[in-house]
Amino acid sequence: xxxxxxxxxxxxxxxxxxxxxxxxxxxxxxxxxxxxxxxxxxxxxxxxxxxxxxxxxxxxxxxxxxxxxxxxxxxxxxxxxxxxxxxxxxxxxxxxxxxxxxxxxxxxxxxxxxxxxxxxxxxxxxxxxxxxxxxxxxxxxxxxxxxxxxxxxxxxxxxxxxxxxxxxxxxxxxxxxxxxxxxxxxxxxxxxxxxxxxxxxxxxxxxxxxxxxxxxxxxxxxxxxxxxxxxxxxxxxxxxxxxxxxxxxxxxxxxxxxxxxxxxxxxxxxxxxx
Amino acid sequence: xxxxxxxxxxxxxxxxxxxxxxxxxxxxxxxxxxxxxxxxxxxxxxxxxxxxxxxxxxxxxxxxxxxxxxxxxxxxxxxxxxxxxxxxxxxxxxxxxxxxxxxxxxxxxxxxxxxxxxxxxxxxxxxxxxxxxxxxx
Ligand SMILES: Cc1cc2nc3c(=O)[nH]c(=O)nc-3n(C[C@H](O)[C@H](O)[C@H](O)COP(=O)(O)OP(=O)(O)OC[C@H]3O[C@@H](n4cnc5c(N)ncnc54)[C@H](O)[C@@H]3O)c2cc1C
Ligand code: FES
Ligand code: FES
Numbered sequence: 417x418x419x420x421x422x423x424x425x426x427x428x429x430x431x432x433x434x435x436x437x438x439x440x441x442x443x444x445x446x447x448x449x450x451x452x453x454x455x456x457x458x459x460x461x462x463x464x465x466x467x468x469x470x471x472x473x474x475x476x477x478x479x480x481x482x483x484x485x486x487x488x489x490x491x492x493x494x495x496x497x498x499x500x501x502x503x504x505x506x507x508x509x510x511x512x513x514x515x516x517x518x519x520x521x522x523x524x525x526x527x528x529x530x531x532x533x534x535x536x537x538x539x540x541x542x543x544x545x546x547x548x549x550x551x552x553x554x555x556x557x558x559x560x561x562x563x564x565x566x567x568x569x570x571x572x573x574x575x576x577x578x579x580x581x582x583x584x585x586x587x588x589x590x591x592x593x594x595x596x597x598x599x600x601x602x603x604x605x606x607x608x609x610x611x612x613x614x615x616x617x618x619x620x621x622x623x624x625x626x627x628x629x630x631x632x633x634x635x636x637x638x639x640x641x642x643x644x645x646x647x648x649x650x651x652x653x654x655x656x657x658x659x660x661x662x663x664x665x666x667x668x669x670x671x672x673x674x675x676x677x678x679x680x681x682x683x684x685x686x687x688x689x690x
Numbered sequence: 691x692x693x694x695x696x697x698x699x700x701x702x703x704x705x706x707x708x709x710x711x712x713x714x715x716x717x718x719x720x721x722x723x724x725x726x727x728x729x730x731x732x733x734x735x736x737x738x739x740x741x742x743x744x745x746x747x748x749x750x751x752x753x754x755x756x757x758x759x760x761x762x763x764x765x766x767x768x769x770x771x772x773x774x775x776x777x778x779x780x781x782x783x784x785x786x787x788x789x790x791x792x793x794x795x796x797x798x799x800x801x802x803x804x805x806x807x808x809x810x811x812x813x814x815x816x817x818x819x820x821x822x823x824x825x826x827x
Contacts, residue, residue, distance in 0.1 A: 417715050424693035424739050447740075454735050455717060467693070469740055495729070519806025520788060521720065524729040525736065605805035606718070 419457035426469045430476070430555055430584060436468045437580045438557060446470050446582060448491060448530035451522055476529070476584060479503060486588045490529025494541075495520065497528060506590035509616055512598040513544035519606045529583045532568070535575040535632070538608050540600065542569065542633035547596075547614035547623035550588045556581035569632035594618035597687035599680040600627070603667070610667045611676040613656075615684030620644070624684075629660040629677055636660075639681055649690045653682035693739050698722045700738035701748055709749040709779045713808070720807030723780035723787075724748050730787035732806070749779035752786065762786045765820035773811035781807050785821045795825040 425444075427433045437444055445464035447453055448471065456462040470476070476491035479500045486506055488497070497503055498515040517523055517531070517540050531541040532552060542565070550565045557580055568576050577583060600612040612627030613636075622643040624636040638655035657674035664670045691700065701710050701724065710733060713721030717735040724733045725747040752760040759767065762785050772778045781804070788803040789795070795803065800821045801814070809817065 418696065418699075419694045421692065421694055424737070426739075426742075447737075450737065450740070451717065451735055454737070458716070467737075471740060519720070520791075520803055521723055521730045521732045521784065521806045522717065524726070524731050524787075605802065 417458040419454070420460055420463040422464055422467045424467050424469065426472065428472050430473065430582065433468055433470050433473070433582055434555065434557060434580065436466070437582065440466045440468075442579050444468055446533075448533075449493065449526040450530075451518070451526045452530060452534045452536065470582070481506070481590065484590050486590060488528055488586045488588065490533075490583045490585060491527050492529075494518075494523035494526045494528070494531075498523065506592050507544075507548055507588050509548060509594075509596040509598055509614055510541075510544045510588060512596070513540045513612075513614060516540050516598060516600045516609075516612075522606075528586060532586065533575060533577060533583045535569055535571075535573045537569075537572065537630055537632050537634070538628040539633070540598070540609060540612055540627055543612060543614040543625045543627045544598065545586065545588070546625035546633055546635050547616040548588050548591070549623060550586055552583060553585035553587065554581045555584045560584065562587075566635060572631040591616065591618050595688040595690075597684035599684045599687075601676050601680060611662075611673050611680060613677065613680040613684050615681065615688050617643070617685070617688045617690055622690075624656075624681060626656070626660065626677055626681075629657070629662045629673060631661065634660060636677075636681065643685075643690065649682055649685035652690070653678050653685060656681040691738060693737065695738045696734055697724070697736040697738045697741060697746070698733035701733060701746070704738075707748050707750050711776060711779055713776070713780075718806075718808070719777070719780075720784055721777055721780040723783040723807065725783060725787060728787070728790065730784045747783075749783060752782065760786060761824050762789065762820070765823045766817070769816045769820040769823060771812065771816040771820040777807060777809040777811075781809060781817060785817070785824070789821060789825045793826060795821065797822060800825070 444466040476489040478489040597615040616623040624639040638658040642652040656677040662673040711721040713719035722733045
């Protein structure tokens, strides 16, 4: 399977990428790891006229600690995140969720920015970032703006990113003392989650979110509220499917997905010591 | 070369190196695995244009110039880690990258590390044995 033809533009700076986006509007697509975009293009579900390659923006590949936050460059690859000591220590949930993505070859190419910008509710990474209360930094012609992760995902494969903006950084509050668990249910090792759950518990506060249970990555607010008012793992997990609208497909019915959400949240909460 | 040329197409059709196989063509089976700057990637899901100027190693380049096999190739040979051989080039490349990144792997880590490579013949057992042999466990 070969993608439809396109013009290939390689840029070496954020400015270069923004110029290309401005010039070609919605005919252009950025390509990072290409591990979501190229499969779509090979199936001809996407056929951009211009492909803007941002892989050589080496100054967007970093993990640093600043003011009790981890700041992560958008082009940082999954394999560099899952093994990064700063991330393992201060946001272990993100390292674990990233380790559950695809397989080593996929993780050598895929980037954190691409995983978020794609806006896929079945993706593991947005769920970890919701539970961790991350902030997304996007840069456009007028400069940078910060978007709380809860406002970033607006619909199925749709985000708050404008056609002339690119995602440049992710900020994650450091929570070295938090207890966490990443739960992923699938049938074959390398598969996407049929349902997944990110669980973070920190001093009575919690961040709970679900993979593949809604048209967007989903925050399980009902579980968070139950925990805040003193519920234990069993009681809180009973609220896990509230507000979700999962789809039914070859892997699972709507009801089965809701069941999985409750089971995975319970397992995760117990693992996190609640 | 057209911009849409896939790396695996370039390797097989332009460079004439047919050791790298195409299995699923959808980044699931691992048959097309090569090393990009030393790391395993699935060449059916990378554009040739994207890797301009980078170092690609295919199965043809793994042994030394005098024909001495790479330790992973030698271990596959000794452990009988292949039958029909279709998955083998991609499997060897994935295994070599796995061991390069992690020493003293456990059996479980090897099985998990090979989740991106399918083999329809061996049942994986001897492949895992070969990797454990090389990783010094
Ligand atoms: C076989 C396979 C298995 C996988 N399994 C999983 C899994 O189990 N769990 C999981 O979560 N994911 C999985 N993935 C997806 C993988 O994590 C992708 O790498 C990731 O979702 C997209 O990252 P990318 O860098 O490849 O993005 P690309 O494919 O390059 O881009 C994706 C989209 O984001 C846009 N984009 C990319 N970077 C930016 C940026 N900086 N600013 C603005 N827009 C941008 C692109 O224009 C495109 O629309 C799998 C992929 C494959 C091929
Ligand atoms: S042919 Fe590339 S992964 Fe199967
Ligand atoms: S040896 Fe035949 S597919 Fe692996």
